[in-house]
């Protein structure tokens with residue numbers, strides 16, 4: 001054989017080898033994809049790397065996800081960037097799934113695992129989460145945020161004190177003029193939150209308090225804009241996102257420095273109380289509760305579960321989770337009452353008939369079905385977290401016969417539940433009476449899930465109920481409210497939370513003295 005022929009044969013052989021190699025690789029990749037996707041829930045296809053993200057309405061993702069649920073059913077899956085996501089829109093399935101230990105994780109997002117590093121309460125998992133959930137739950141109960149219990153009256157009085165601060169302030173600035181009630185509402189409700197968490201509150205014009213409120217208002221919006229980083233973490237290196245990340249990380253650092261100063265103050269106060277009373281559990285706020293619990297732990301547990309980082313993140317989570325959600329819900333509440341003046345008058349009449357001018361108490365709520373129902377209706381029609389707060393699967397599992405891989409983001413889609421036409425007639429109509437049955441009692445369909453359900457259900461739901469009722473009732477007892485612009489947008493802006501667009505009210509005093 002001449003050498004040219006041999007060379008030709010070798011080239012041919014090489015090409016065959018390359019062809020066989022490539023074909024095998026492609027077959028293996030396809031087989032792997034089939035194996036990886038075996039028995040997953042139905043759902044739309046996406047592009048490599050970005051998945052379904054390009055088709056998600058960036059401003060109203062909950063609308064796209066709700067539309068998809070109509071096509072693919074109550075359990076469907078899709079890829080959002082690198083995160084495989086399963087969306088749930090049936091209350092029974094959500095209850096069943098969220099009652100498992102294996103779904104008590106958080107979704108593998110850059111926000112929870114990257115920015116927050118799994119610290120705090122909202123983003124933590126495992127032992128750290130269990131310990132701080134227990135701590136928070138117990139201290140909230142101990143301080144009176146509970147249906148029954150010896151300290152409930154104390155908590156009611158604390159909140160009422162700040163409600164009166166709110167209406168008193170409106171007297172000085174708002175009567176018969178147009179007013180944005182967001183800042184005074186946030187100050188008064190926030191002051192009650194501060195006392196419960198930090199053991200102190202600040203004057204309206206205090207620089208630090210203004211700064212904390214600023215971060216609280218802006219951070220969720222920034223985190224909303226930075227949303228794609230959650231699914232495509234490499235985006236954080238692009239200049240557009242770098243600025244946002246800088247803002248978030250610097251804000252976090254600045255807040256933690258301030259928290260440390262408050263911790264030092266409260267630590268001295270706690271020491272004094274302990275010496276005075278000769279006992280070691282005198283905690284009067286959550287921050288002190290952390291210090292007491294830490295003292296009572298062995299050195300290795302304290303090091304593992306009670307680090308400074310955990311302390312700062314826990315305080316930030318509690319502050320953010322309580323203030324943002326409740327103030328936003330109340331803002332929607334007042335907007336809807338102003339949009340539906342007849343309902344507003346009927347609620348006020350109910351309050352006048354039952355309370356006869358005295359301040360409300362939680363026991364009254366049983367006799368105030370329309371008031372109670374109007375708060376539920378607000379949380380239904382404009383849930384603060386319309387997409388829901390996602391969980392993460394900690395192991396491979398099965399949901400309704402489908403295989404759910406470990407590390408899946410599980411979304412309880414609140415918007416779909418709260419706007420399901422088969423359950424709620426005219427879901428975009430504000431109609432509190434849908435929650436009142438023929439006997440005049442409150443009846444909540446299982447589709448209503450503003451606090452979600454199961455192992456990670458909102459730990460502050462009792463406290464939230466108190467804030468909403470007291471601030472709502474006190475305002476209505478004192479003022480009638482009208483929107484300055486009756487055509488104001490009622491869809492809001494969706495960052496981490498769904499917040500109303502800027503708006504102002506004309507508030508008119510009710511000519512009755514609250515005793």
Ligand code: HEM
Nearest residue numbers: 121122321322325326389450451452456457458459460464
């Ligand atoms: C209208 C007011 C509120 C709404 C609608 C709301 C809603 C929610 C929702 C949907 C979750 C996610 C639950 C889950 O992951 O399954 C949550 C978690 C949480 N909420 Fe609330 N919340 C409100 C008020 C509060 C208040 C007043 C506090 C104060 C302590 C609070 C503290 C928390 C915390 C710490 C978590 C994380 C729980 C965990 O991961 O174990 N929330 N909330």
